[in-house]
Amino acid sequence: MFSRSLRVLGARANRRALSACYLRTRCLSTTLNSQAEPVTNHNVPVGESIPAQSSVMPIYLDAQATTPLDPRVLDAMMPYMTENYGNPHSRTHKYGWETEKAVDIAREQIANLIGAHPKEIIFTSGATESNNTSIKGVARFYKGKKNHIITSQTEHKCILDSCRVLQEEGFEVTYLPVNKGGIIDLNELKAAIRPTTALVSIMAVNNEIGVIQDLKEIGKICHENRVFFHTDGAQAAGKIPLNVNDMNIDLMSISGHKLYGPKGVGALYVRRRPRVRLEPIITGGGQERGIRSGTVPSSLVVGMGAAAALSARELDYDYQHISKLSRRLVDGIQSRVSHVVRNGDPNHIYPGCVNLSFSFVEGESLLMALKNVALSSGSACTSASLEPSYVLRALGAEDDMAHSSIRFGLGRFTTESEVDYVVDNVQAHVNRLRDMSPLWEMHQEGIDIKSIQWSQH
Numbered sequence: 001m002f003s004r005s006l007r008v009l010g011a012r013a014n015r016r017a018l019s020a021c022y023l024r025t026r027c028l029s030t031t032l033n034s035q036a037e038p039v040t041n042h043n044v045p046v047g048e049s050i051p052a053q054s055s056v057m058p059i060y061l062d063a064q065a066t067t068p069l070d071p072r073v074l075d076a077m078m079p080y081m082t083e084n085y086g087n088p089h090s091r092t093h094k095y096g097w098e099t100e101k102a103v104d105i106a107r108e109q110i111a112n113l114i115g116a117h118p119k120e121i122i123f124t125s126g127a128t129e130s131n132n133t134s135i136k137g138v139a140r141f142y143k144g145k146k147n148h149i150i151t152s153q154t155e156h157k158c159i160l161d162s163c164r165v166l167q168e169e170g171f172e173v174t175y176l177p178v179n180k181g182g183i184i185d186l187n188e189l190k191a192a193i194r195p196t197t198a199l200v201s202i203m204a205v206n207n208e209i210g211v212i213q214d215l216k217e218i219g220k221i222c223h224e225n226r227v228f229f230h231t232d233g234a235q236a237a238g239k240i241p242l243n244v245n246d247m248n249i250d251l252m253s254i255s256g257h258k259l260y261g262p263k264g265v266g267a268l269y270v271r272r273r274p275r276v277r278l279e280p281i282i283t284g285g286g287q288e289r290g291i292r293s294g295t296v297p298s299s300l301v302v303g304m305g306a307a308a309a310l311s312a313r314e315l316d317y318d319y320q321h322i323s324k325l326s327r328r329l330v331d332g333i334q335s336r337v338s339h340v341v342r343n344g345d346p347n348h349i350y351p352g353c354v355n356l357s358f359s360f361v362e363g364e365s366l367l368m369a370l371k372n373v374a375l376s377s378g379s380a381c382t383s384a385s386l387e388p389s390y391v392l393r394a395l396g397a398e399d400d401m402a403h404s405s406i407r408f409g410l411g412r413f414t415t416e417s418e419v420d421y422v423v424d425n426v427q428a429h430v431n432r433l434r435d436m437s438p439l440w441e442m443h444q445e446g447i448d449i450k451s452i453q454w455s456q457h
């Protein structure tokens, strides 16, 4: 039923109907599971939270954590999860050939999204693996001649951790700082490059604040200095235009589930001319040009290919849709709630990632209050450390502002009415939390909070 109705709805003109159909499917499954009347978030009055045990799914505004599988992607995957189950590496029968053909098409679809050649695409389990393979793989291959890596302080944990592992192996790593807006300084990058630098790794779009780095200029600097340039494109691929040749990118990591594809699959672009050499992390059967052994998960790969093709075709449409919602969200909140700061340089930001700090409000409390909205604080709150976000810290944010940040992630299926509902609820809950805050009261009385001498006992 799912696939037949979707084939009818597949055209771009029917996007609205498609997302409605998708959401209806979600509602339906809730009903089937719970045997209860379907309830939408919109039935919950503003300022009230859905009870903890409720079967209602919150409004999804966490598009940086993951994106829902586009139903058209599922449609493309289905045959490879059922009748076309061949191993794409089986050379002796039709099952293998059919699947291999599908994998090749997916490779081409992903290559097209970033202006690469299909032979330059390696399938992995996700951006974490692609990032590990790039950083460790390049460094270890060239370790006889080079021992230095450059990255930034606001990279995803898997980049920072790969660098840490390399430091333990004797490599040197420069972690470039960022300015208040989250952007690296290109002169500092130039100054950091040494004759022994093997790789520069700078992410395209930051997952916490949405800041976009100047990839083209970074790539130019790297190539002038004959240093390989890797970018973590997990949050950028399918969201903003990327071209590995225009941008002088030598390696790029992509994740399936960040672009409305399945989880557990990713891609790594590896330039062929001039060739980038890597020491593989996973060895064995020598699949994927020896860079990543293991049977290619054909259904996931087909899904990621379909997702890439859809994203390429609808990139402008998605961007416009998300920009419009982003303006509605930011303007709505900022016009109705005072003392709200947007984190990240607004001139270099992906609109689908809106990171806001609400003064005098603890981010975690606001997150808890907004139970009917699926959000992230974009901070380290969830870790045992209770440390504020290292990304916001790198931007120079004061601890209190870092502690009061919330990330709103908008995506392809987000609707205007969802945004309006979120704006109403943010206003209601921020006001309520501030009314309970002694700091807010002092601020209202004109006391400069920063001048307060806190007792040390």
Ligand SMILES: Cc1ncc(COP(=O)(O)O)c(C=O)c1O
Binding pocket: 064, 065, 125, 126, 127, 128, 129, 131, 156, 158, 203, 205, 206, 207, 232, 234, 235, 254, 255, 256, 257, 265, 266
């Ligand atoms: C910037 C960035 N890099 C890498 C990853 C890891 O991606 P994956 O879940 O595909 O391993 C993420 C996802 O959280 C991300 O946002």
Ligand code: FES
Binding pocket: 362, 363, 364, 377, 379, 380, 381, 382, 386, 387, 388, 389, 402, 403, 404
């Ligand atoms: S408690 Fe707020 S950032 Fe951790």
